[in-house]
Amino acid sequence: MTALTKPGPESGPLLEIEDLVVEFAGDEETVRAVDGAGYTVAPGETLGVVGESGSGKSVTAMSALGLIRPPGRVVSGRVVFDGSDLRAMRPRELRRLRGGRIAMIFQDPMTALNPVVTVGAQIREALRLHQPGLSRAAARERAAELLALVGVPGAERRLRQYPHEFSGGMRQRAMIAMAIANDPDLLIADEPTTALDVTVQAQVLDLLRLTRRETGAATVLITHDLGVVAELADRVVVMYAGRVVEHGTVAAIFDAPRHPYTRGLLDSLPSLDGDAGELTPIPGSPPLPGEVAQGCAFAPRCPMARDRCLVERPELTQSGPGRASACHFHDEMAEEESDDRA
């Protein structure tokens, strides 16, 4: 379990985001959406990035890939993919990387698929853009293979259809087929199942497991749904107010959280079994971007907050083997765990 978290220097992380700061310029003020966030993704691993709306979980990944448009702007930080500095790359080089070695899956396939081009033509285009040597016939054959692989029945016929002729679940499958068309090393999946019904979500999660086996691609799974992360991810990064507040393996984070926000989030979830009574919410609401003054952004809602939390911003520090927490008092949470066990 712990070996997953810190890749050795020989292997090295596939993606490394460090101290990323992203701002959005508004009419009156500039809002900092990401405030020094970072994480690493090892080759082949699935990293879940969770957080509520406004936590910066999507903006972090999108701006790391150069997909942020004005008024958004990456102010500072380092993004390294397989040894190359993405922030130093020209837009052309970045475009070649995206859709090739780095692929993306979005929440709403209708925004990612072109409504006036057949699904087959879109998959073929994705293939030939990144593999110029591929013949027309080979591209057609590969497109049918891909669609069959992602579980779209009648692939040959489906290739000639337009996205609107697909159901929501089938469109998500088609987008996944496009994403894995060029055998990527890294897949960024932003809320890939959020728009789907739960029985269809189960199918798509299963498909993501299958594609991971087939391609061996590392995956960054961005979602607000803790259940989806628990099912699919190896490691978890928890974000709050533009920063990473905790990270570690799924077992570490879900079974023994060592940041009060993570614990609060897990406690507030309604459940399918056990106590069906009152829920345990986190009091208050998350700060609006730009609202955080000094100190810990979670302090106003935190049951453990003390004077120090209001003045000193906690940095991520090791809170156990292969895990870190940005809480001044994560030792106390670890002690509680051992007390509970005793």
Add this chain to the structure above:
Amino acid sequence: MTELDAARPDRAQPEEVLGVTGLTKHFPVRSGPLRLQTGSVHAVDGVDFSLPTGRTLGLVGESGCGKTTTGRMVVRLLQPTAGRIVVAGRDVTGVRGAELRALRRDLQLVFQDPYASLSPRMTVHDIIAEPLRVQGRYDDGGPERVAGLLDMVRLAPAHARRYAHEFSGGQRQRIGIARALALGPKVLVLDEPVSALDVSIQAQVVNTLRELQRELGVAYLFISHDLSVVRHVSHEIAVMYLGTIVERGTRDEIFRSPAHPYTQALLSAVPRTRPGAREGRERIMLTGDVPSPIDPPSGCRFRTRCWKARDICATETPALTDRDGVGHPAACHFAEPADVLATA
């Protein structure tokens, strides 16, 4: 937890405040240059349920199952194609004008989207006071009533002078609930009331709804796709699929011994976070998509995706009745309770 467990059999069932029988809605499908009707969408097809005073019925299902259409017919935003709606003993299926206005006092709707359902031009005070004004009841202690409602939904009195856009999603949903409660309704129809909210906020609103029910004795028809949220608010649950109720029972019956294959698949598909529940269980994986409601399958509507389906399922529509060894109504020829949430 105890107030929900008041469903003990030794207690007399409270009086029915909302009853629905044979509720049906078919939307015409028109096509061709003359816009002739060529078919109809069977959005809701013969739904029956009964909601007792002060209790919650959870109506769950996936998109297109007809749960929202059912809710809209109950509050008379949509006219049913067939069926009967009875509120507090009175048939309200066809009421209009003054009678419909009177019905609005007893029955109110809370929308899913707290951003779209509140006017940006009105202060919170005016939003909540609007139903009182429409019913001519504002002059009689209106301001005090609004202050009381704000307090009820845990908003500060000072919030009354502000505009809806100044509030977060959770606070806006509280404003929507206060407005719905203004006339002291007997029933609230809540359509996905917490689905747009983040989990930490969702839990706050769920708790407030529970408290309000305890204080006011208002009944809820709670419409949601989220099974775990429904479990925390409902006394009874009805599961819908393609326009019909496929299973109905108490909270524990539905979650601990679901008997319809669709309910079992639905519960089994929910991703779990709790250690032990995450791994080590057989998942029921449904194949394919929900068929079109324009031409629903013959017999049992779920049979095209069901692993238990046999010939009889195509020819004979299974009734929603309590079969031997089940203990609650399930519309399946082969209904059999199974604890799908149990972990090995």
